[in-house]
Amino acid sequence: MTSSVLIADDDVAICEALERSLRFEGFKVRSALNGEIAIEEIEKDLPDILILDINMPEVDGIQVTKYLRSLDIDIPICILSARDEVSDRVSGLEAGADDYVVKPFSFDELLARIHALLRRRSAVDSKILSVGELIVDPLRRSAEYYGRSLDLTKKEFDLLHVLANNLSLVMSREQLLNRVWGYDFDVDTNVVDVFIGYLRKKLEIGGRERIIETVRGVGFVLKK
Numbered sequence: 001m002t003s004s005v006l007i008a009d010d011d012v013a014i015c016e017a018l019e020r021s022l023r024f025e026g027f028k029v030r031s032a033l034n035g036e037i038a039i040e041e042i043e044k045d046l047p048d049i050l051i052l053d054i055n056m057p058e059v060d061g062i063q064v065t066k067y068l069r070s071l072d073i074d075i076p077i078c079i080l081s082a083r084d085e086v087s088d089r090v091s092g093l094e095a096g097a098d099d100y101v102v103k104p105f106s107f108d109e110l111l112a113r114i115h116a117l118l119r120r121r122s123a124v125d126s127k128i129l130s131v132g133e134l135i136v137d138p139l140r141r142s143a144e145y146y147g148r149s150l151d152l153t154k155k156e157f158d159l160l161h162v163l164a165n166n167l168s169l170v171m172s173r174e175q176l177l178n179r180v181w182g183y184d185f186d187v188d189t190n191v192v193d194v195f196i197g198y199l200r201k202k203l204e205i206g207g208r209e210r211i212i213e214t215v216r217g218v219g220f221v222l223k224k
Contacts, residue, residue, distance in 0.1 A: 008038035035059030069096035076117035
């Protein structure tokens, strides 16, 4: 089955070059020259993956990413950016992107990243996980606790799924950063702790027992 790609970049030359190269590799490709058009194209016809420049006029790549994630649109997003500082990568990934490629880049590297993101999406474990009163359904991307549906963001769900899939195993912050946010570089961020706090608030409503425990100096664990 042919995968579809939407390229959002205000650089016409980059769009045209990527369109030609990706079509040669068998992809169905569309382009958008700014973030506003990209959103319109996605709402009209959802692509399998979005290749997104950060620096665009009016609506930039970070804003596009945050908007899509706020609507629970969970297509893979690969950011392209000339900014190569760790803080820039963190901003992109914490906004909800799945990968970050620095310009200038080789097409072979970008192609490998695209295939990896598409494989990761198709390889989602479909097994429904049941942990006491908690039920996590990865295909529906839904979770219930004591029979009540949990209103989770994409990253909150991904974090809960990883913890539930590794029941009673202590997951380090580095492991969670890699599996949930895609960090493959050293970074100083408290994003894991922040999202653990979000999950606890939603799971412990009404004074329910804590099931996500902190292992001091190591990480976090979901217990029965």
